[in-house]
Amino acid sequence: MKRLRRSMLFVPGNNPGMVRDAHIYGSDSIMFDLEDSVAVTEKDAARFLVYNALTHLKYGSKELVVRINDLGSGLGVADLEAIVRAQPDVIRLPKTECARDVIDCEREIERIERAAGIPVGRTGMMAAIESARGVLNAYEIATASKRLIGIALGAEDYVTDLKTTRSDGTELFFARNMILNAARAAGIDALDTVYSDVNNEEGFIAEATLIKKLGFNGKSVINPRQIPPLHRVFLPSEKELNKARAIMEAIEEANARGSGVASLNGKMIDKPVVLRAQYLLELAEAASIIPIEEV
Secondary structure: OOOOEEEEEEOOOOOOHHHHHOOOOOOEEEEEEEEOOOOOHHHHHHHHHHHHHHHHHOOOOOEEEOOOHHHHOHHHHHHHHHHHOOOEEEEOOOOOHHHHHHHHHHHHHHHHHHHHHHOOOOOOEEEOOOOHHHHHHHHHHOOOEEEEEEEEEEEHHHHHHHHOOOOOOOHHHHHHHHHHHHHHHOOOOEEEEEEEOOHHHHHHHHHHHHHHHOOEEEEOOOOHHHHHHHHHHHHEEEEHHHHHHHHHHHHHHHHHHOOOOOOEOEEEEHHHHHHHHHHHHHHHOOOOOOOOOHH
């Protein structure tokens, strides 16, 4: 079954209550943050807290992600030494600018996996792109490691690098398309940036609708209130699901007749149409909209 990544909830690694309860809010992925949301004086405590949460608490089937500090900060390797041993699903690397950043992080992860007796390759990776250089190198980054499950846009640092500010999304259009196309070319997921005005639900929904139209898998969120409206945006409509079912039935009928040609309502059904229908039904199944036997 396809893993949903509609929502990736940021959880400050130094907040015991949020770390403990992160799974109750309904996000597809939980990202424990050791980087920007944690003050320098609390880095060690946050690392210890997240390590113990991953090794002792149960989060069900949630995808567990940890954003480490960048390796150049002097804190990233210490983060990896602890967190890789706790065996999260994914390590999220911040401020990724080139393939070398991914390769260096992967080398450290593999070293720790071997030392800890963890199967090499068990730990996935995700790269956050947060600069003009990183955006221009998006495909190089996306193909730098087989561990990568996705790449993500980090907008705040990116717009600062561009010497502008966030507005209606115009300033992010190029970066979003570069990251999305790089991810698709590499066969991995693309995650959009956070929407920081948690009280502006209308604006949040508008941005979520835009990134869905572009083709993103989902979006990072900083407040649990953003999860339900985000999931509603990504929910296939009943009309879309009915059409997808009809397409798959037409294909099955054509196969039963031994025919390589299928049509629906007088229109030929080609491979891209079938793939889109399959994707929608898989998405619906993963979101528990329809029972498995209907797919």
